[in-house]
Amino acid sequence: MPGLVNALVIVIVAALVIARQFRARPIDTDRRWWVLPAVLAVVALREPGILDAHHHTGSAVLLAVELLIGLGTGAGWAWTTRVWTEPDGSVWTRSSKASGAVWAAGIALRVGVFALGAALGIHQDSSALMLGLAGTLLVRSGVLTWRARSLDDVSPSVSAYGDAMPATRKEFV
Structure with a gap:
């Protein structure tokens, strides 16, 4: 039963996270x-079943590959996510089509x-998948937070090139 509960938690968390990320939202x-x-x-x-009792080395290798x-x-998802600053200074984010491909x-x-584990006869518990999802979310959130903070560091009071120039007659037409 815990394996079924873990699988359900994985599906629910992944669905919520993915659905939220394809909508623009402030970070x-x-x-x-x-x-x-x-x-x-x-x-x-x-x-306790994160590693197969009969195949410690093989299951540890598969767990490492999963991680x-x-x-x-997580890194690919974070770097393919669009991050921008609104005029009020808030930082927004939205996943792109490339994020979906990742x-x-x-x-x-x-x-x-x-499939490789099943072919080798190595039992893989859903907790390995959950640990991999935790790694994905940790890296993605960390990189996005870092990217957002780097945008926050840009002072909105700094003028862009040409802001202080007087308007020409053509601009008013």
């Missing part, structure tokens, strides 16, 4: 962006890892 750089990934990691690590895929997916590639790679 708050002061919030605790690491909390959800930390909770997912704790839930995943509390499960690397999660970290790569997610699709990450899911395909995870399916491949699961």
Whole structure:
């Protein structure tokens, strides 16, 4: 039953996160962006079946590959997400089509890892997938927060080139 509950949690979290990211929304750089990934990691690590009892080395390698895929997916997702500053100074974000492609590639790679494990006879628990999702969200949130803070550092009082120039007659026509 815990495997089914973990799978349900993974599907719900992934669906909510993905659905939210394809809508423009402000990003708050002061919030605790690491909390959800930390909770997912704790839930995943509390499960005793994260490593196969009969194939310790093989399951550890597959878990490491799962984590690397999660970290790569998170980084790719963060760098393909559009980040901009509104005139009021708030920083906004929205995932792009490239972000969707990164997610699709990450899911395909995870399916491949699961299929490889199944072919080798290595039992893989859903907690490995949850740990990979935690890594994805941690890296994505960290990179987006860093990108948003770098936009916050740009002072809105600094004028752009040409702001102090008087308007020409053609501009009023």
